[in-house]
Amino acid sequence: GENVEQHPSTLSVQEGDSAVIKCTYSDSASNYFPWYKQELGKGPQLIIDIRSNVGEKKDQRIAVTLNKTAKHFSLHITETQPEDSAVYFCAASIHTGTASKLTFGTGTRLQVTL
Amino acid sequence: GAVVSQHPSWVICKSGTSVKIECRSLDFQATTMFWYRQFPKQSLMLMATSNEGSKATYEQGVEKDKFLINHASLTLSTLTVTSAHPEDSSFYICSASRDEQFFGPGTRLTVL
Numbered sequence: 001g002e003n004v005e006q007h008p009s010t011l012s013v014q015e016g017d018s019a020v021i022k023c024t025y026s027d028s029a030s031n032y033f034p035w036y037k038q039e040l041g042k043g044p045q046l047i048i049d050i051r052s053n054v055g056e057k058k059d060q061r062i063a064v065t066l067n068k069t070a071k072h073f074s075l076h077i078t079e080t081q082p083e084d085s086a087v088y089f090c091a092a093s094i095h096t097g098t099a100s101k102l103t104f105g106t107g108t109r110l111q112v113t114l
Numbered sequence: 115g116a117v118v119s120q121h122p123s124w125v126i127c128k129s130g131t132s133v134k135i136e137c138r139s140l141d142f143q144a145t146t147m148f149w150y151r152q153f154p155k156q157s158l159m160l161m162a163t164s165n166e167g168s169k170a171t172y173e174q175g176v177e178k179d180k181f182l183i184n185h186a187s188l189t190l191s192t193l194t195v196t197s198a199h200p201e202d203s204s205f206y207i208c209s210a211s212r213d214e215q216f217f218g219p220g221t222r223l224t225v226l
Binding site for chain 1: 118120145148155156157158211216219220222
């Protein structure tokens with residue numbers, strides 16, 4: 001089955017700096033890669049996703065890149081703010097248009113300091 | 115849109131009792147819902163896939179007789195933890211699928 005690795009496990013940046021989180025996946029058939037933000041005591045929230053037919057996607061301060069050949073994808077957050085502090089999870093799945101199982105990475109705890 | 119709710123948000127029970135957790139998709143119909151378990155500072159682990167009108171599909175290592183799942187309608191799935199023990203204490207999260215998965219806020223279960 002799919003295996004997703006995520007690095008780093010913790011990341012501390014100063015407000016205004018950029019943060020990068022990287023994930024690798026093992027199943028070349030995976031074609032959907034969402035990123036989730038989870039605040040303490042809450043469920044994960046989808047912040048951005050990318051499909052395998054696209055190499056990069058951007059939404060304001062958040063961007064995701066995908067390298068299918070190397071089987072890795074990354075989350076980039078620019079101009080970080082204290083409210084970006086949370087745990088971020090990457091995930092991968094084989095998306096067929098109907099419900100598909102997600103395999104999650106191990107999570108990255110991002111701390112944005114003033 | 116795409117709001118998923120869970121009830122209760124937290125529950126404390128005695129060892130040996132059963133606990134039911136509800137997951138509802140409030141503004142869309144979901145033929146498939148997923149149930150996850152998350153231990154402190156760990157990732158989400160898929161427990162089972164719940165399909166409306168049919169039996170749930172459990173992941174390897176998850177006891178189907180202990181974690182009963184019912185998906186009676188397109189907007190409601192329930193997870194019942196039977197004969198709960200302290201090791202079942204965890205954060206249980208559901209998601210409802212409409213092309214992508216939308217997650218509920220989670221239910222924290224503490225078994226004394």
